Amino acid sequence: MKIEIERSEEFIAVHGDFKVLSSAVYNGGFVKAKTIINLNVSRDFSGDAFEVFDSFFEERAEELGLAEEWGLEQREEQREEQREKQREKQREKQREKQREKQREKQREVVGVMTAVPMKNAKIVEAEREPVTAIITAGISKPTEPSSTVNIILLVSKNLSQSAMANLLIVATEAKTAAFADLNVRDENSDLFTGDATDSVVVACTACSGEGAEGEEEGKEEAGKEEEEKEEEEKEEGEKEEEEKEEEERFAGKATRLGKAVYEVVREGVKEALFLHNRLSVERPILTRLEERGIFLAEMVAAGLELYVAAEGEEEVGKEELKARLEAAIKRECSDVNVALLLAAALHSEEEEVRKGRAGEAGAEDAACIVADELIGIDIAEYIGGKKALFNFFYYDTRKPGILSRLGVFMDDAVGGLIAGCMTALLSSSPPLRQER
16 A cells, blocks of 8 residues: 655645544544644644644645545535526535535544644654654653654554554553653653643554445445546555455554554654654753752752851852852763762652652651662762761751752752762862762
8 A cells, every 4th residue: 555644844644545543633533544644733722623624624635635535626616606607505505515525525534733843753664564653742841741742653554443452552652661761750750651632543554345434425426536536446455455464453562563663652752852852861960850840050059058168268259159069060960970879869759759669757758768868978978078978967957948848869969969069169178089
């Protein structure tokens, strides 16, 4: 079966003859379709999806190669003829007939929507299976993530409805795995798995004689051109029937097809998120902290809040010290060991304490839990040497600024980072460490 992918700034369209099972906003469910579209809309869109698609097709049908199918040229001729003959009843009758034809054709289009520009769409092909994935993915704000991830799967195989449902599940699991790989969290620090606007479309080869909801009815009313077209399609269908493979009943992750879909979707979602949000697995630890509302400016402010010049030393100007502390935090966070200790604190807080794995003691930050202080001490001493230990306890007991609102592990980890940097900056004999 020939599949044509059309790409522009406003949309990506796939043309062919498909059986489709989807969660699409436009004609979702199990349908027979000739066109699948991912349409770009504004970020603040909140209107009626059907009105948007209907209007879009009215305006762009000729460009999409649907003008003849939608009958737009015939409608204009009918209107002209009706105006000339002034036959109101006939005009209304023709309009109603045209509307019915249009409604039938609308059921042959499946549509999804996204605010992600089409230039950031990712098209991925599986290596060992006839699968193509067209993916757009975007996250609005890292600190309050919402997303639209649209996944269109094109499978050049004859699949049963249950196999198509398998692939819907597999694609959703793969999308979730991609978010887990990227460690994207929601406002409650739970793993972000997607949003209500996400859609998955599974489209496979449509075989002659196999029905689906939305299949065109009333062929006896079709015009001569439609009859000729149907005859041509019938001949093509007969040829395909000779070569078609047996219907595949299963496509879960344990099958070759399911594994292939899982791989292309998992990698495709990550690549699409990088194209749109520059979100990568290797993003700096400071970026990951910012995604959780822990900003560099607040860490600097907390560090300066307790600053007092040592006896006999000249006090450093606040603006100068602010710039030096900011540079020090950036530098130290680029050290892989500091980054891993901070990441360990994040994991302990998000996956162990908040999920209840540390029991009531973890939830209450009981005295028996000292792992958080140990991480803070390790960070402080790694950066500022033994002197930093005293500064760590100074910050830990007073908890200035942002430290007062952080959780069980992160207040100590960030406190250790600040204490270590302040010690290294102000110590008359800073610790000697090898260049990292």
